[in-house]
Amino acid sequence: MIQRRRPHILKTFKTSLPTGLVVVSLCLSFSVCYPSFAQEKSIADADELLLQGKFEAAEESYRALCKSDSSGDAHAGLAVALAKQNWPPKIIEAEKLLRSAKDKYSDNINLMAAAGFVSYVHSRQVASPAKRDAYLEASEALCKRAIKANPETVIAHQTLGLVKLAQDDAEGAVEPLKKSAEMNPNNANKTLWAHALLRLDPRDKDAEQLVTEVLADDKKFYPAHLEKARVLLAQGKNEDAFMQLRNIPRAERNAEWSLVEGDIYRRQGDGPAALASWKEAIRQDPHLPDPYQHMGEYYALRGDGEFAIAEMHNALEILPNDMQLRNALAELALRQDKLDVAETEYRTILSSEPDDPRALLGLARVYHRKARREGQYPPGMQELMEKLQNIVSEQSVKAQVIKPGAKTLQESIQLNEAEKALTQKRFREGREIFSQVINTHRDDAYDLLTIGELALNDGDLRSAETAYTYAKEISEVTSRAEQGISKIQSQRNEAARQTKLGDATWKIPEVAIDHYNQALIHDPQYPAAYYGLFSLFTKTERDDSDKAIDYATAFLEAADDANPLRKEVEANLAKLKKQPKKGKSTK
Template sequence: MDRSVFKNQKSSSRQAMSRKATVIALSCRLLLGTSVLCGSALCATLPALSQSIAEADEYLIQNRFKEAEDAYRALLQSDDTGDSYAGLAVSLAKQGIPSKVVEAERVLRSAREKFPDNPNVIAAGGYVSYIHSQKVASMAKRDIFLEAAENLCKRAIKANPDILIAQQTLGLVKVAQDDLDSAVDPLRKAVGLAENPINLTLLAQVLLKQDPKDKEAEQIITKVLHDKPDYPLARLQKAIILNNQNKPEDAFMELHNIPADKQKDLPEWNTIKGDICKKQGDGPGALAAYREAIRLDPHMPDPYRHMAEYYAQRGDGEMAIAQMHDALEILPNDMQMRNDLAELALRQDKLDVAETEYKTILASQPNDANALLGLTRVYNRKSRKDGQIPPEFNKIMEQLREIINERSVTTEKTVAGQVLKGGAKDFKEKKTLSEAESAYSQHHFKEARQLISSVIVDHKDEPYELMSLGEQAFNDGDYQSAEKAYSFAKEIPEVAPRAEQGMSRIVTQRNEASRQTKLGDATWKLPAVAIDHYKQALIADPQYPDAYYGLYSMFTKGENPDPEKAHENALNFLEAADESHPLRQEVESGMMKLKKHDGKGKKKK
């Protein structure tokens, strides 16, 4: 806007003007980039016009939007570049009044007709479209405005990467689209263009959404609060950091240090309050805060997601899934939330729900690797329950292999030697869980246990992840891994009672498996009855080694020996049993005899 910051203007008077660093406010300020229009006639009138624009910009910096609007209006007739039009549009949009936002659209239409190639006008259009997206009730219209904002910002950035408002708005659009990975890069560039509290805090906010314990975000917020201790958005991020350091009381104080009149400008305030209440064990308080956040802004996905996590943590999987379904009624195009719902349903063993959601994602995004991985996990688990592989399984696996090969090359190039974050980390985790499901299906219990245990260890301080992973391992019949997850969870006060319940369920299942195995041992003279008891034991605990030993013994020493079934159950026993199991040596020796017997049979043939 203020041509005093144009890179291609070298005169000393303009360099002096550049120190004023013309900006357009976003929360506090947003900087428009350089205009490429600078003819000789324009340059003659530049100093006075620049001074006038600088004054208008100063109103905008001070959040005096009405005065900025009036100042920009006064400059329209003498504006030969479109910069005043861009400033007027943003000052109108910043006032937040629907009629003003609509007028901003009209101003930009006029500017685009007169100055179609001015990147400042294009960038301002992106910002106004973003603001408009936050004001509409229709989700379809919201998505249209967000897409328009994204396209305009990318056009402006292509013309001039140094337009701060374009970089910032693109980052905010990606946050609104729940695409956090794509938000980081433009927000980092915004910090590079202007390292101020606004830009730094926006970047930290996204990093904390990706990882609530992100060290870089913590360092950024510490710096911001040192320079600007009264900045509300930074205080909000500080509350998130403290809460995730298990300091909910300090987080509560930090949250309420934000003045009441500023809280209404922070849509996440109630969501963070809910998280703090949840950490303090105040369930009703957490639910009330999440509901208030949804009432104030029903388009924000986090309150729905956090409420669903709360229900899942307390063991109410049905309510958690219902909450996510309600959210998707309002946010049907939020594919990240749909993926979260599918993952939750899968961990709760609601396979039909998970399958439906993964297929919905793939209908609009056929190469979504996380959805493909999720679908393979659903099919693996269904095959174990139903005894047959779904017909489309092989096609999904082939498609997945191609995508994984492509992504593995990219991952090696882009994240080698770095800590995986965001989408890359999520993809790696989903891939590990998919491999674990495949290993379960092949009765490779040790491999599966090792895979899922690695994921559990990665989340050992995260209550929701621990409880849901424990639930998943329990539903997969891997009680050792479930026990590991619940053991970690027992150390976290907010989920300790639920973890104890999980451990109790494991003990109950193991006791039932032991009882059925003893009944099988006692009914050897009735082979069909004994086999049924051993199978009942494996329903109670699918990895109970003594039940596999009973079946192995029945098919080797019983009245109707069956070497093939004996061999299968011997392998399952060796996979399920610890290295120190007293019957292990006997089964290993028996396996050798079975192999010799099998070899003789083939020779005779």
């Protein structure tokens, strides 16, 4: 099973830990016959302590009840009370308790649901990253068994939703969390349901309504303030989101609070403050992967590629089997032109998911870029393209999300086709595809920067300049866009310099060819360099019609229609194609 990103659960708020708020429902959801009214009242008293967040007191009450427990509910309550304390020794004790009670109360649904919750807590608080999947799988299986035995098992629905969030399956989490909220509509359940909806869509209206209802009922229910801040941030109301965070007392602020604070600072353009908040989130919870990823994204936008990749690697150390996160790292490495890193990550994904279209497309793009630099495709390219074609044909109608920023499968296919066209020196086709993608994201500053970096690393300086020019008009990324435009101009200047050196050294053809090739390294679509090579292979003793035809074709692809040299090259190209083949010269 794939380990995915841990959810943004509200884990340190006293009123946000969900299981305590559903224990009463858990007890009332079954036709359990207690030996006496007195014992029933005692169970209810223990449940109330759990509801109030008095976990140690609840533990003592349940322990006393376990001595005369005939149904198993006291054991289930004790296991939950122990796990709720989030202390590894207590969690291990809860597991031992459940194992000892398993045979004696084999038909108790509460006990089964409690075991699912304890396994979930173990995955978060005790398990190593390598074993976290196993505990999540066990929790999911136990919750589903409990729900199958009794669909009214509130805690099982809720825990299943939390497990799905931990597996980065927000869509799968919505339904069980919705059911738990409908069966027991308290503020904790409503907030968790809203959280799942916001993970799918930060602008979800139903989630916003749920959060509003919770805050109208209890203005001191602080987890709802955190979700409200996320809603406001998604709506672009940065100042309101900031003030919403400040409604949460200092004693109730945790790593998630610092994470959202950093996101707000970043949206406000205060990079240093955003970094400080994310680092504080890491200090509070070093095993929360989101701050590392957000720092990586910020460093990438700032142009600090090495730092960005390092932070993404930190996140993957926490969740080594999170293929969505690994794909994000591969995309980042591809943007930063770290082809070996990107190839390694894509291959790792494919070793687990051989038919993943995102990884297949990414690896194909790596191969296209390597082919442009090395002159030939890596081994296995043909097999990869055949497999990719089959997979894409099957999934092209699914609109599967490929990258953050609403980039769909179709868009990733477009980028792959653009890179393929550029590799084959079909420059105009490649630019046209990039132009389509850029126009789709003209109002999204960060997507424009991403596309600009991709085009720049693919050697399409014109497309990169177009993307950066649009981004420059958006104030939050103006500086970064100007840096990109400056880099493009520097590469063009160097290409022009190398071309002039090539023109000046025709008497030494090897030197001239090297200068022209150096020019094409800095700008792979520099027309004057192609014209120089074309002329060199037609007008000198290094006459080679095949090479000349290739360079002429590349010149016509790269040059503008108004270029005064087009007619000359077109005429000479037509003559060359009519000539009989000559032996090839060697450089």
